[in-house]
Amino acid sequence: MPNDTVPPESPPRAVCPTCRAADWYRVSRLDHGVTHIDEHHIDPFYRCNIWHVRGRDRDLMVDSGMGVVSLCEQVPWLREREVLAVASHAHFDHVGNHHEFDHRACHPAEAHILAEPRGDWNLADRFAVVEMFNALPPGGYRQADYRVQPAPSTQLVEAGDVIDLGDRVFEVLHVPGHSPGSIALWEAASGVLLSGDAVYDGPLVDDAYHSDIPTYLETMARLSALPVTVVHGGHFASFGRARFQEVIREYLDGRRRPGCPSEAG
Ligand SMILES: [Zn+2]
Ligand SMILES: [Zn+2]
Numbered sequence: 001m002p003n004d005t006v007p008p009e010s011p012p013r014a015v016c017p018t019c020r021a022a023d024w025y026r027v028s029r030l031d032h033g034v035t036h037i038d039e040h041h042i043d044p045f046y047r048c049n050i051w052h053v054r055g056r057d058r059d060l061m062v063d064s065g066m067g068v069v070s071l072c073e074q075v076p077w078l079r080e081r082e083v084l085a086v087a088s089h090a091h092f093d094h095v096g097n098h099h100e101f102d103h104r105a106c107h108p109a110e111a112h113i114l115a116e117p118r119g120d121w122n123l124a125d126r127f128a129v130v131e132m133f134n135a136l137p138p139g140g141y142r143q144a145d146y147r148v149q150p151a152p153s154t155q156l157v158e159a160g161d162v163i164d165l166g167d168r169v170f171e172v173l174h175v176p177g178h179s180p181g182s183i184a185l186w187e188a189a190s191g192v193l194l195s196g197d198a199v200y201d202g203p204l205v206d207d208a209y210h211s212d213i214p215t216y217l218e219t220m221a222r223l224s225a226l227p228v229t230v231v232h233g234g235h236f237a238s239f240g241r242a243r244f245q246e247v248i249r250e251y252l253d254g255r256r257r258p259g260c261p262s263e264a265g
Helices: 108-115 213-223 241-255
Strands: 025-029 034-039 049-053 059-062 083-086 103-106 162-164 169-174 183-187 192-196 230-233
Touching: 049 230, 103 108, 213 241
Parallel strands: 059 083, 083 103, 192 230
Antiparallel strands: 025 034, 034 049, 049 059, 162 169, 169 183, 183 192
């Protein structure tokens, strides 16, 4: 095919290959009984981390990916034991497979989005673009056809609530700012923080329609006191306490400029 009409500096985007369903999810076992699952054919900025924690009496899963490939079909051991599927918040990239789980928890401030996952509410209209894929899911992908399935919560969780797995206990922290119903799960005994999109080691998003910067600043100031040992965020790689403090400091410094109208109290 002649390519002399195409400027050399802007070659056409290569056609995305299609990925087999069996290759969609990548699973790695980490310390503290935590397993990391992700959709590695999605660009890192959009690629949600799925966190699974093994407990004695039941398991915990935080977030479930965007739902273009069945999580339970491809990672069937997830449903071999009772598992509570928690939504760190209701954005499409975090809750797309929640409908496959019987026990689902989220914060009341975003329960309506899980029950009625409108694309303008869960950011799919803005972000669920084909350009996010390095390889397409089986059958291809069209943003216009993409839908998150309704997955109404079976349990609402708020700040101070405890999620008990039998031999380990996670406290629910309400960490609004990125979104009003953002929660993080904190295991004081191990120092593990499952932080969702409130804190991760990459560009933080505080300009979604329901983001609130003054609230985000308060959340960050509060989180900075947590004696974390490892932070497993909603996106990008996990990190330790020093980087946690740094990410928070960078956010606070960036948003608390003198004269900035979003200056918190
Ligand atoms: Zn989000
Ligand atoms: Zn996200």
